[in-house]
Amino acid sequence: MTDVRVEDAPEYRWALPSVLLGDGREGRRVRRSTRDWIVDIAMFLVASFITLTTVPGIQDEPEPLMAIEQLFGALACAAVWLRRRWPVGLALVTTVLSSYLELVGGACVVAVFTVAVHRPFKISGPITLFGIVTLAPYVLLRPQPDLTPMGGFILGLAIVLTVFAWGIVIRARRQLIWSLRQRADSAAEEAKRLERERIAREMHDVLAHRISMLSLHAGALEFRPDAPAEEIARAAGAIRSNAHLALQDLRGVIGVLRASRGDEGADDTVPDRPQPTLADLPTLVRECRQAGMDVRLDLPGGDVPEGLGRNVYRIVQEALTNARKHASGAPVTVTVSGEPGKELSAEVRNPLGTRHGLRIPGAKAGLIGLTERAELAGGRLEHGPAPEGDFVVRAWLPWPVARTSGEDT
Template structure:
């Protein structure tokens, strides 16, 4: 292989592709690896040029050859020019191709320059530079014919060498692009994994927040009611005061226990080996209503369930939390009103939970966050149902949850753990 010829000025459309701007990576300072590669390229170009000089000078009928001294000088300059191949690979490959028409010792440097263009430039630029190399190779064969070989053999040999260099360079380019693509995919997968972890943490925190609200709001509202009774009736009989104090102590102890269990979820190992604590379900509704009655509320409970033992665990828990939050709200906003709790439904239909109490102007003064009904609506939505709440035309405030009961066979009392609340 000999060299290349510069594109003619009457083809301006080819110049932008041929003289493409250097890649941003060309401006990066050389690393130790880059220095090693550049030194190796320089040494290989020198050795290949000397080999070509010796090969074209031997034989009984040596071919016509350019003058040795100018040839060696041009070859040395071409090898030194390889140090700038990272900044101007196209211009260098074109220049070495032109010099190759009068110098055989630039062959090694021209091969390395063409390989560099094949690695770092687009396919159109590579084809143009390779075409210039083929053209200058044909010019060299015409200027310095080899009597031992035909002209067409020299052309075919030049085409094979150029094609091999271009193919190897494009292979290296494709491999680098594949590695970069795999690296980008790995980084993207890692970022997506971190996003999924963050979303999982957010969902877990939201779950724990709902659990803390559902559990503690009920207990603390009981404490507030009994403490308020002691505050407004300091002259109550000692046995009533003792009874109220006992209820406060028991409620405080239970609230502390619930708080400890809920916070324990935050301290559980992420492996999930520790099972979650048992969660309440519809079977615990009588206990919940008895606690409210002992706190001074008037609660009417109607259980109209059919196939109550076949209620799924998650469904029963959602119904329990709905009644618990509704009773807490009634205790806050209608402390002396009668509360009616109705649970109805059957497998294959909706499980409905309805809590009603008359609208009153009095309030207990217990502060609230206003997120209880929002949490219930979200819980019902996650269960595939819906929640309705608000005043009715009968002068009552109603909370009604409709939860789909798809007829699963896992009963609510069969498993109370390891299921989200």
């Protein structure tokens, strides 16, 4: 049966720290990956190698003791395969046995290393300290011919501390990798959220304008069924034109959404459309006038950066849409001013409380979206009734000075 690691299943991502660091429940079921099998085989071979290298040291021991050494040494090496399921229990048992038996030392070293890697310091530290304590009876009961008791204790202490430090380093590295992975996932999720919000604002700004135009023309046909044929034809043409433009805008936004999601063929099925800039404001005002709005535009000359102009265009577009919804028929004044190196301001003003014809319902999200758009561009936006009795939307956006080729050098 194929092994499935927990971190490969999205529904178990919450368990990733336990899988990565081994801080799971003692005795839990172990499902090894290919890498886990390779590591476990290597640990088994290390324990077996250490055990075999210590066999010559017990050749002079009595036969019963040699038999006990060989039996427990073989069992300890076999128990290494249980190190993932019962790491603490294996470490405690092998540490106790190694206080007298020599052939258990290899399995004891592997067990201490496993606890250092797979358990926090509050568990691995006391177990390592317990292993150091058990060195005292070992060097006293099983003295080595070429080492003094103190020399044997120092050698055993060096081995235990080296193995423990090695395990701690590996555990710290795993914690660092997991932390970096979590940060990367959080950054990716935040980027996706910001992209979704940007697309939602774009969709609202684009479609709200087109749909409000459709509603105005349709309302004119509804309230004036006896209008001349030329006016009905003109209104029907405007409805058809705005419906077509709305579909195009919607198709463009969906294309951006597909591209942001990385869908295959997104660039082929939905071509990019040019984004509006400040130079497109007169066209927007003409469309509003054709829909029956009384709009006056004060637009200065000069080149404005594309991104800045697009933000101002969207702010004015949404403000005009709100004026059509809530003050239909009222005169609207659009004023854009500013200079490079300072700010570019946009003001949309219309009389407050004017109601003519059918009122278009709104989602009450347009002004919130305008405020977010201005803040993301590094500016600010204010809206509300003015002392003169008008409703005013004002936005101030930073206007950076364009660099020349000489400045770059």
